[in-house]
Amino acid sequence: MTNPLLKVEDVGIQFGGLKAVSGLNMELFSGELVGLIGPKGAGKTTSFNMLTGVYKPTKGTIVFDGKDTKKLSPHKITKSGVSRTFQNIRLFKELSVIDNVKVANHSLAKHSIVSSIFRLPMHFKGEEKMEMESLEFLKIFGLDRYKDELSKNLPYGMQRRLEIARALAAGPKLLLLDEPAAGMNPEETAELMDLISLIREKSDLTILLIEHDMGLVMGICERIYVLDHGQLIADGTPEEIRNDPKVIEAYLGGEVTE
Numbered sequence: 001m002t003n004p005l006l007k008v009e010d011v012g013i014q015f016g017g018l019k020a021v022s023g024l025n026m027e028l029f030s031g032e033l034v035g036l037i038g039p040k041g042a043g044k045t046t047s048f049n050m051l052t053g054v055y056k057p058t059k060g061t062i063v064f065d066g067k068d069t070k071k072l073s074p075h076k077i078t079k080s081g082v083s084r085t086f087q088n089i090r091l092f093k094e095l096s097v098i099d100n101v102k103v104a105n106h107s108l109a110k111h112s113i114v115s116s117i118f119r120l121p122m123h124f125k126g127e128e129k130m131e132m133e134s135l136e137f138l139k140i141f142g143l144d145r146y147k148d149e150l151s152k153n154l155p156y157g158m159q160r161r162l163e164i165a166r167a168l169a170a171g172p173k174l175l176l177l178d179e180p181a182a183g184m185n186p187e188e189t190a191e192l193m194d195l196i197s198l199i200r201e202k203s204d205l206t207i208l209l210i211e212h213d214m215g216l217v218m219g220i221c222e223r224i225y226v227l228d229h230g231q232l233i234a235d236g237t238p239e240e241i242r243n244d245p246k247v248i249e250a251y252l253g254g255e256v257t258e
């Protein structure tokens with residue numbers, strides 16, 4: 001059996017008296033698209049912050065791509081192949097759309113994942129190469145027509161897409177998406193689902209997705225982890241999760257519906 005790309009073992013973090021996450025175990029294998037769900041305050045974003053090194057766990061170990069991340073700075077963790085998006089959009093607002101991607105794509109050409117997904121033209125050099133690659137990249141996301149717009153002027157759904165494009169341009173092995181559909185209308189959400197599925201199909205990128213939109217999570221994830229009050233209460237296929245009594249209970253006794 002192959003080694004997991006990410007292995008989270010008995011990880012916990014405490015803020016003062018609050019155990020925000022405890023006893024978290026998780027394994028992600030190359031190419032998987034996995035959901036991380038749970039009610040508000042369950043510890044999902046805190047888990048992302050530990051995976052990216054922004055918070056250091058007070059307990060347990062996180063091994064990414066064979067390396068214990070404990071002593072690595074957030075920057076080193078990013079460099080080793082972990083990219084993320086944020087619940088609240090964090091673009092370079094005063095930069096153009098294409099510059100937002102260029103900032104991230106200094107390492108674009110080196111990463112086979114990007115070229116394998118997007119079949120970028122390889123015959124350009126230097127600045128021209130960067131420009132062409134970034135443009136090809138934007139096309140995939142339907143963002144090329146906005147290329148010279150300041151990112152702050154994009155429609156909301158497009159800003160969300162640009163965040164994902166920028167995270168991907170860094171050439172990650174693991175992409176962490178924190179509520180990518182937040183604030184999107186149903187049409188934008190459906191398009192986003194298609195986009196994530198496309199990325200998943202065309203590459204061996206591993207994706208961990210936090211999302212409150214159950215239709216999206218259940219529709220595209222192969223497996224799902226469920227947190228409640230900082231504890232992992234279930235993991236399994238969408239079908240298993242939908243029918244798990246503990247999960248139904250955690251969601252205020254309501255049904256986990258699509």
Ligand SMILES: Nc1ncnc2c1ncn2[C@@H]1O[C@H](COP(=O)(O)OP(=O)(O)OP(=O)(O)O)[C@@H](O)[C@H]1O
Nearest residue numbers: 015018020038039040041042043044045046047087
């Ligand atoms: N830096 C911090 N200091 C103190 N408490 C924190 C800190 N970060 C998170 N928490 C607390 O940890 C708990 C988990 O928060 P977290 O943001 O991870 O939840 P979440 O599952 O992402 O929730 P949501 O769905 O609302 O985004 C909450 O009680 C939160 O207030």
